[in-house]
Amino acid sequence: QVQLVQSGAEVKKPGASVKVSCKASGYTFTSYGISWVRQAPGQGLEWMGWISAHNGKTNYAQKFRDRISMTTDTSTSTVYMELRSLRSDDTAVFYCARDNQVLPFDPWGQGTLVTVSS
Amino acid sequence: DIVMTQSPDSLVVSLGERATINCKSGQSVLHSSKKKNYLAWFQQKPGQPPKLLIYWASTRESGVPDRFSGSGSGTDFTLTISSLQAEDVAVYYCQQYYGNPPTFGQGTRLEIK
Numbered sequence: 101q102v103q104l105v106q107s108g109a110e111v112k113k114p115g116a117s118v119k120v121s122c123k124a125s126g127y128t129f130t131s132y133g134i135s136w137v138r139q140a141p142g143q144g145l146e147w148m149g150w151i152s153a154h155n156g157k158t159n160y161a162q163k164f165r166d167r168i169s170m171t172t173d174t175s176t177s178t179v180y181m182e183l184r185s186l187r188s189d190d191t192a193v194f195y196c197a198r199d200n201q202v203l204p205f206d207p208w209g210q211g212t213l214v215t216v217s218s
Numbered sequence: 219d220i221v222m223t224q225s226p227d228s229l230v231v232s233l234g235e236r237a238t239i240n241c242k243s244g245q246s247v248l249h250s251s252k253k254k255n256y257l258a259w260f261q262q263k264p265g266q267p268p269k270l271l272i273y274w275a276s277t278r279e280s281g282v283p284d285r286f287s288g289s290g291s292g293t294d295f296t297l298t299i300s301s302l303q304a305e306d307v308a309v310y311y312c313q314q315y316y317g318n319p320p321t322f323g324q325g326t327r328l329e330i331k
Contacts, residue, residue, distance in 0.1 A: 144323075145313075204273050
């Protein structure tokens with residue numbers, strides 16, 4: 101079955117960077133992209149950006165454009181999301197989701213909790 | 219950005235009763251030539267990722283119980299649960315995937331009376 105498995109929880113200090121992975125299985129990796137969505141504690145869903153697994157093309161949300169990077173490793177069917185210059189209000193669960201930019205996000209990874217605290 | 223506004227923010231419904239959640243988009247999400255509304259509904263239970271319920275505004279995802287239905291077009295949409303079950307307690311989000319960036323409603327928390 102189609103599945104996205106994310107890396108484990110992280111604790112980071114303000115100003116640091118975090119890199120979260122999302123490993124895909126059960127479908128042709130390069131036929132879809134991956135979007136990343138942030139959910140702060142008790143809050144709603146916020147789209148962060150998208151990467152094509154076919155050619156690495158990216159589309160970042162304006163809010164994150166200066167401190168986010170997304171990359172792919174087709175040899176392991178894995179997408180990475182790096183967020184730099186972390187602040188306490190970046191504390192959130194980060195989700196990856198399969199996204200071909202025509203259909204809605206489906207499925208989603210299990211989520212990765214990133215805690216930013218001094 | 220297309221702003222998505224859900225109503226109500228929270229909803230308390232008795233078991234077996236109908237639950238209705240509304241979603242309004244700041245501009246139309248109807249693709250005129252494809253005649254499809256780029257509107258999805260997700261269900262999120264505590265500690266879980268969102269789960270796709272409905273896409274193209276009214277197409278039920280495989281495996282989703284038929285008590286869930288979506289309707290609407292253009293800018294106004296509705297998610298209806300015809301007979302509320304205990305396992306339907308969750309937060310529900312609408313999302314438009316017509317414009318860039320994709321955007322979500324703020325969520326509607328559904329509880330049992």
